Amino acid sequence: MTSTLVPxxxxxxxxxxxxxxxxxxxxxxxxxxxALPTLASLxxxxxxxxxxxLTYGRIVQYNTLSNLLVNNAHLVIxxxxxxxxxxxxxxxxxxxxxxxxxxxxxxxxxNAGWNPWVVVVLMIGSGTAFxxxxxxxxxxxxxxxxxxxxAMMFLARGLASTLxxxxxxxxxxxxxxxxATRFKIVDGERVDDLIVTPGVIIxxxxxxxxxxxxxxxxxxxxxxxxxxxxxxxxxxxxxxxxTKLWVYAIxxxxxxxxxxVYTARLGIAQNITGIxxxxxxxxxxxxxxxxxxxxxxxxxxxxxxxxxxxxxxxLITRDGGIRPEATTIITGGILxxxxxxxxVLTARGRGRSGESVPARPPESGLA
Amino acid sequence: xxxxxxxxxxxxxxxxxxxxxxxxLLLLVNVLKDPGFLALSVNPANGNLVGNLVDILRAAAPIxxxxxxxxxxxxxxxxxxxxxxxxxxxxxxxMEFLKASGDASSGGVALGALGLALAVTALLGALNGILVSxxxxxxxxxxxxxxxxxxxxxxxxxxxxxxxxxxxxxRWLANGFVLGxxxxxxxAAAVVVAVAVVVRRSALGLMIEAVGINRKASRMAGIRPRxxxxxxxxxxxxxxxxxxxxxxxxxxxxxxxxxxxxxxxxxxxxxxxxxxxxxxxxxxxxxxxxxxxxxxxxxxxxxxxxxxxxxTPAFKAAVIIVLCLLQAERVRSLFRQRRAAGSPVSKEGVAx
Numbered sequence: 001m002t003s004t005l006v007p008x009x010x011x012x013x014x015x016x017x018x019x020x021x022x023x024x025x026x027x028x029x030x031x032x033x034x035a036l037p038t039l040a041s042l043x044x045x046x047x048x049x050x051x052x053x054l055t056y057g058r059i060v061q062y063n064t065l066s067n068l069l070v071n072n073a074h075l076v077i078x079x080x081x082x083x084x085x086x087x088x089x090x091x092x093x094x095x096x097x098x099x100x101x102x103x104x105x106x107x108x109x110x111n112a113g114w115n116p117w118v119v120v121v122l123m124i125g126s127g128t129a130f131x132x133x134x135x136x137x138x139x140x141x142x143x144x145x146x147x148x149x150x151a152m153m154f155l156a157r158g159l160a161s162t163l164x165x166x167x168x169x170x171x172x173x174x175x176x177x178x179x180a181t182r183f184k185i186v187d188g189e190r191v192d193d194l195i196v197t198p199g200v201i202i203x204x205x206x207x208x209x210x211x212x213x214x215x216x217x218x219x220x221x222x223x224x225x226x227x228x229x230x231x232x233x234x235x236x237x238x239x240x241x242x243t244k245l246w247v248y249a250i251x252x253x254x255x256x257x258x259x260x261v262y263t264a265r266l267g268i269a270q271n272i273t274g275i276x277x278x279x280x281x282x283x284x285x286x287x288x289x290x291x292x293x294x295x296x297x298x299x300x301x302x303x304x305x306x307x308x309x310x311x312x313x314x315l316i317t318r319d320g321g322i323r324p325e326a327t328t329i330i331t332g333g334i335l336x337x338x339x340x341x342x343x344v345l346t347a348r349g350r351g352r353s354g355e356s357v358p359a360r361p362p363e364s365g366l367a
Numbered sequence: 368x369x370x371x372x373x374x375x376x377x378x379x380x381x382x383x384x385x386x387x388x389x390x391x392l393l394l395l396v397n398v399l400k401d402p403g404f405l406a407l408s409v410n411p412a413n414g415n416l417v418g419n420l421v422d423i424l425r426a427a428a429p430i431x432x433x434x435x436x437x438x439x440x441x442x443x444x445x446x447x448x449x450x451x452x453x454x455x456x457x458x459x460x461x462m463e464f465l466k467a468s469g470d471a472s473s474g475g476v477a478l479g480a481l482g483l484a485l486a487v488t489a490l491l492g493a494l495n496g497i498l499v500s501x502x503x504x505x506x507x508x509x510x511x512x513x514x515x516x517x518x519x520x521x522x523x524x525x526x527x528x529x530x531x532x533x534x535x536x537x538r539w540l541a542n543g544f545v546l547g548x549x550x551x552x553x554x555a556a557a558v559v560v561a562v563a564v565v566v567r568r569s570a571l572g573l574m575i576e577a578v579g580i581n582r583k584a585s586r587m588a589g590i591r592p593r594x595x596x597x598x599x600x601x602x603x604x605x606x607x608x609x610x611x612x613x614x615x616x617x618x619x620x621x622x623x624x625x626x627x628x629x630x631x632x633x634x635x636x637x638x639x640x641x642x643x644x645x646x647x648x649x650x651x652x653x654x655x656x657x658x659x660x661x662x663x664x665x666x667x668x669x670x671x672x673x674x675x676x677x678x679t680p681a682f683k684a685a686v687i688i689v690l691c692l693l694q695a696e697r698v699r700s701l702f703r704q705r706r707a708a709g710s711p712v713s714k715e716g717v718a719x
Contacts, residue, residue, distance in 0.1 A: 091505075091507070091508075093507070093511070137688065137691065137692070141691060141692050141695035142695050143645075143691050143692075143695060144645070144646065146446070146505070146507040147446070147645050147691065148691070150446075150448075150507070150635075151684055151687045151688045151691060152684075152688075154629070154632045154680060154681075154683065154684035154687065155681060155684035155685060155688065157629070157680065157684075158678070158679070158680030158681025158682070158683070158684050159681045161677050161678075161680055161681070162677050162678045162681050165677055275515075276515045278511070279511055279512065279515050282508065282511075292504075292505065292508065323522070323523055323527070325519045325522035325523050325527055326519055326523055327519070328515040328516050328518070328519040329516040329519045329520060329523075331515075332512035332513075332515060332516040333516075335508075335512060336498070336502075336504070336509075336512065339502070339504055339508070340502060343502070343503060
């Protein structure tokens with residue numbers, strides 16, 4: 001509806017369109033305090049870009065920004081999967097290890113002469129298998145999500161180590177590497193080109209699909225409902241069991257896909273690949289404004305969160321004064337700050353609308 | 368499953384019992400391979416007890432430490448994923464301290480290194496506790512952050528290098544003998560007994576379990592979950608620090624990427640083997656000891672048989688998954704029996 005008003009640049013129609021837009025925005029703002037962290041992450045991203053440009057230079061240019069996307073496509077993909085899981089109030093700690101297993105197995109199969117596209121399908125399928133495994137453990141054995149996915153994490157990492165403990169190299173002419181072909185869209189001066197790879201396109205498609213499923217389908221509604229209150233969702237007759245299984249399957253599948261994208265770009269697979277990526281993915285989701293307790297959040301926010309983390313790595317590399325080993329400490333610190341922010345916001349929201357998050361409101365009064 | 372149809376008390380005993388059976392079986396496998404496996408001898412030169420069983424006990428010492436800490440944390444309904452990383456932090460701190468002091472024979476320096484390492488890990492453990500109890504973060508998130516940040520911290524402390532140092536008294540902690548018995552085993556046993564006595568001879572253990580069963584109810588009953596959680600995570604940190612000292616003192620080198628790597632897997636496995644449910648609410652120090660001994664025996668057997676050890680983590684993970692399934696099955700059958708008996712406690716079963 002509003003789109004018909006926006007193109008009209010003249011007369012009162014445009015003014016009322018703007019006024020209506022402003023009104024909608026104000027209403028959304030008031031109705032949705034949960035969006036504040038997402039906005040905060042956007043602001044942080046912008047501030048980081050401006051700060052980086054002013055301090056180190058060469059940030060706001062085609063190749064830096066397109067490399068940011070190229071190098072973080074896998075993180076964006078797993079962050080989308082993690083968003084689904086966290087929205088239901090669960091967690092998936094296995095993504096990093098699943099990526100390690102899937103990439104080691106994939107590269108070894110490719111080196112053994114298997115058809116590259118069959119290998120790609122198997123890589124994604126192995127991710128799905130781990131995801132379904134976690135889902136079944138959680139749903140049918142009543143294991144807590146973090147225990148089930150932790151067990152899967154150990155299992156996947158252990159299986160990857162069983163396969164190989166040395167770096168496995170993908171041949172230079174392997175068709176899997178074509179997923180990392182760098183297409184120039186804008187040919188800038190010298191190396192300053194706007195580049196896109198099939199991996200980036202896959203990530204964008206996944207984000208779009210994730211957005212569509214979460215905001216435009218019944219499954220998406222159910223995901224939010226489960227996160228709000230699983231019991232209520234079940235009492236409402238929503239397919240809780242099926243949806244939760246789906247959510248972990250999606251997360252596993254996307255981990256498999258991320259492994260394809262990452263392996264294609266790097267060409268090397270190792271059993272220690274992806275250590276700590278589960279934390280990166282969780283941090284991306286939380287920075288992007290999704291509540292760690294589930295029920296509220298945005299998949300687009302997770303993308304911003306992933307890019308914030310990617311940009312942070314770029315700035316740390318440019319700065320040179322911070323050890324790369326300290327990156328995990330900083331990521332953890334950022335995650336904690338955002339979780340604290342969420343606590344403050346949800347505590348305030350709860351003051352008006354009653355208990356909605358399984359937290360401990362009365363205890364905050366006790367010192 | 369054969370687990371159905373027996374009373375819950377029998378099952379608890381049986382799971383505890385199964386760990387011991389597994390240890391005996393593993394030892395039998397070793398004996399079949401080499402009939403002299405269990406032989407213990409006394410080194411005539413210095414009167415020290417030597418043998419494969421002693422080796423197993425020595426290897427079990429670090430696992431024992433983190434398993435006991437983990438069983439307390441699990442009893443509160445939480446988890447501590449950072450034990451392996453706190454081990455490497457303790458190793459890094461003590462090695463850097465010993466290297467900086469440069470005194471290879473001073474016992475005071477060794478004590479200083481030990482104290483500093485334990486203080487740092489206690490602090491990091493308490494930080495976990497603050498994040499869990501005061502901030503209200505889920506335990507696995509805060510300890511996951513600590514797990515990754517801790518290893519990063521160790522790398523920052525040692526500038527990313529594997530650091531070696533020499534100090535005889537410190538080395539003695541892991542390699543020395545007292546009256547023919549290895550010091551590390553005696554120390555580990557002393558720590559385990561001390562924790563067990565403190566926890567089981569006072570109300571502390573019951574309070575920990577109460578918090579794990581229902582935090583709100585425990586608060587209503589007059590327990591302060593905050594201080595308790597802080598203490599438990601702090602204890603787990605200190606125990607991980609002791610484990611780190613044991614692990615690094617035996618080789619007097621800290622390997623920043625390998626020391627304590629994935630040892631949280633061993634700790635969780637030991638707890639689960641000991642029959643403690645990861646859902647929280649109860650713990651068994653004895654069970655965790657059996658679990659830790661079983662893991663050390665398993666590791667030794669794999670080396671002894673010459674099987675590739677790269678498959679062990681996957682095998683351990685598979686065992687965890689199976690035990691989780693068994694526990695769930697147990698909860699279900701219990702639940703079913705209680706409902707069949709018409710008792711009104713079914714809600715408890717759901718909450719647990």
